[in-house]
Amino acid sequence: MATTEKMCHLTAAELLDAVVDEGSFFSWDTEPEQPVVSAEYARDLARARERSGVDESVITGAGLIRGRQVALVVSEFSFLAGSIGHAAAQRIVAAVERATAEGLPLLAGPASGGTRMQEGTLAFLSMVKITGAVRAHRKAGLPYLVYLRHPTTGGVMASWGSLGHINVAEPGALLGFLGPRVYEALHSVPFPQNVQVTENLFNKGLIDGVVNTASLADLVDRALRILMPHRYPVPSLAAPSTLSVSPAEVDAWTSIGITRQPRRPDLRQLLKYGATDALPLSGTGQGEKDPGLLLALARFGTQSCIVLGHSRPLRKDAPGMGPGSLREARRGMKLAEELRLPLLTVIDTAGAALSQEAEEGGLAGEIARSLYDLIGLESPSVSVLLGQGTGGGALALLPADRTIAAQHSWLSPLPPEGASAIVHRTTAFAPDMAEVQGVNVASLYASGLVDHIVDERDDAALEPREFCTRMAHAIEYELASVAGVPISKLVAARGRKYSNLGVF
Incomplete structure (x- = not known):
């Protein structure tokens, strides 16, 4: 699929509705603590809250997926293009750390243009602490699953968006480090088509699969049944007949x-x-x-x-x-x-x-x-x-x-x-x-x-x-x-x- 083709933006609520058992999602979010901001940026934040219906670019919490408790970190692209600033980064880190402390697998659903330009270098550096929290979660032996959504670019793709034990993506999504709009502005020519798309990344061995939203809950359930088998009691095994072959x-x-x-x-x-x-x-x-x-x-x-x-x-x-x-x-x-x-x-x-x-x-x-x-x-x-x-x-x-x-x-x-x-x-x-x-x-x-x-x-x-x-x-x-x-x-x-x- 060409990167110029119009893609719909899957909202955070739509993803949660598709993957989480009905009525089981519980938010972990508290009121975001924004850094000192300019008057213009404050107006941008206010407009983003009004348009998106959420208070930041990520929603976190826990819910049941086919009866299993799973922590979730989901981007809301309609809030300033899902960009990550100080408050969003703090929310992600808190959620990952809570998932680690509670021994929960974690499903991330990024959709982001990257780090928030209005907050500059400090927002950019927040990718380091998010990565550190993800690393601790993985080191605890807990599954970290990533579902890349349209679009995921920049610092998000170059940090917590690419660190899953399993990384899959929705069909036709724009995925890459460099935003094509930035490339065109810098070089005065469009970025080559069909490079930064889900299917190409799968063909190149960069992600594990192309998964539509309707199939995501089934994939998560199957993966966690394999990755976290201790939930199910294991009977003692009888010796197979092949031992005497x-x-x-x-x-x-x-x-x-x-x-x-x-x-x-x-x-x-x-x-x-x-x-x-x-x-x-x-x-x-x-x-x-x-x-x-x-x-x-x-x-x-x-x-x-x-x-x-x-x-x-x-x-x-x-x-x-x-x-x-x-x-x-x-x-x-x-x-x-x-x-x-x-x-x-x-x-x-x-x-x-x-x-x-x-x-x-x-x-x-x-x-x-x-x-x-x-x-x-x-x-x-x-x-x-x-x-x-x-x-x-x-x-x-x-x-x-x-x-x-x-x-x-x-x-x-x-x-x-x-x-x-x-x-x-x-x-x-x-x-x-x-x-x-x-x-x-x-x-x-x-x-x-x-x-x-x-x-x-x-x-x-x-x-x-x-x-x-x-x-x-x-x-x-x-x-x-x-x-x-x-x-x-x-x-x-x-x-x-x-x-x-x-x-x-």
């Missing part, structure tokens, strides 16, 4: 052939058939969106988690996993730590991208940083070997407290053909190299890497729904097994596990 009784090369079948179930099908619910996120939030990785919030039965894993290419000529995928993965790792949720990593890759772009994008460094973050991750973790596991792209998602393997999955520093080419100068010895290198589940289980095997009966491609259901039960069980263990013990045991691999 043994490695497949076939050679490594046979297993490799099975995992390369196009119809083999992948992470998308695992979430579709196995997860109780899944909410995909999008990109790094920093302008990268690599199709090689899928990041989501999910529940497997009773267990919530952050999921990140390889997204199997839908075309044969699709590039391998690039450095942007691992930067997105590291976003997921940080979410798990901050929200105090287990992390689930899913490995299914024929290898990372081999290209100039991947090298110049820092692929090797991103693999290293991913390993560094996972081995010391301050959150419970489970990894799943779902299919192919080739090279540094597989290694980058592997370290975890518990590792589950599909019966025919495998893990190798290179495709067996590549290993054969290095050792024998021909790919003809690939089956022999696969056996000698110990890439299959039997070898990985014997070495102590794999803790839990999920049977395929005899090939997951022949029973995708049933296989994904069994894998999901195994995931739920392993997530539950590490969820209650103190983090310090998990990190120490994780380090010992990888130090002792292959030591008998």
